[in-house]
């Protein structure tokens with residue numbers, strides 16, 4: 001690879017003139033979505049591997065390129081072409097370290113790089129691959145992958161949190177650049193907080209909406225009617241959050257000091273699942289903290305809301 005004449009990345013390492021062929025270990029939602037997006041932006045694809053070859057074949061059919069392998073076959077391969085690979089490890093977080101260990105026992109060409117897609121697993125989980133001569137790193141796309149096709153089409157502007165050895169971080173940055181994504185350097189040891197933020201904002205929003213759908217059903221709507229009613233509300237809230245920080249985007253009974261409205265909500269919630277009532281109270285306490293910074297509440301409203309929303313109030 002023509003490293004000496006390649007432009008530099010922001011991490012100071014040279015960009016590769018050619019893209020190494022992609023090997024995806026774990027072609028599930030995220031692995032396939034990223035592979036599809038990279039393929040569309042001109043990266044060569046060598047192989048996609050799943051636990052079963054049949055599953056890998058389905059994923060290869062989506063890309064219309066590359067070999068379908070089982071993870072076992074991938075771990076046992078003896079490639080003869082001597083060309084560097086980008087190994088993307090995209091299995092569930094709990095399986096990354098063990099798979100990295102298995103993958104380290106087969107040969108890898110010089111200049112090969114291994115990146116995992118996890119937001120939470122430390123790069124140290126790839127140590128066996130580093131010991132085998134690969135540069136290793138983490139490349140976490142801050143995106144909710146459900147449908148790989150849709151994910152590949154909407155990759156632009158996705159934040160990619162990067163961390164790792166210089167050559168791995170440089171290749172990850174190049175990958176993000178090619179996808180028109182936004183690379184972000186994650187400092188070592190910050191993964192738990194980073195991933196908790198992602199999980200709380202995205203996965204827990206899904207759980208919160210599910211609780212809101214229950215409440216709308218109690219109000220007499222069908223689940224489909226409730227989704228149709230609540231999703232535009234959510235869109236509007238996200239729009240407000242794009243334009244304003246949380247304290248300024250807040251609306252609702254807590255901000256207005258409507259203590260009796262909140263009390264009636266809690267009575268209704270008490271008749272439903274305990275997790276919804278607990279989540280409502282916890283989030284309303286944060287809403288109260290935001291409202292406090294706006295200075296809209298009287299001391300009496302503040303005290304009554306604090307008491308109503310306290311964890312100790314039955």
Ligand SMILES: NC(=O)c1ccc[n+]([C@@H]2O[C@H](COP(=O)([O-])OP(=O)(O)OC[C@H]3O[C@@H](n4cnc5c(N)ncnc54)[C@H](OP(=O)(O)O)[C@@H]3O)[C@@H](O)[C@H]2O)c1
Pocket residue numbers: 025026027028029030031049050051052055071089090091092093095099117118119120140141142143144145146
């Ligand atoms: N989904 C997201 O929104 C998202 C976003 C950012 C990052 N990530 C990261 O991407 C990685 C993969 O997540 P995902 O959501 O794409 O998972 P997924 O859809 O469940 O896909 C996981 C892949 O790994 C294989 N697999 C499952 N269990 C395994 C095990 N115990 N050992 C070895 N292979 C196993 C599956 O094989 P089969 O296909 O044969 O079942 C599948 O190919 C994770 O590190 C995750 O943190 C995910």
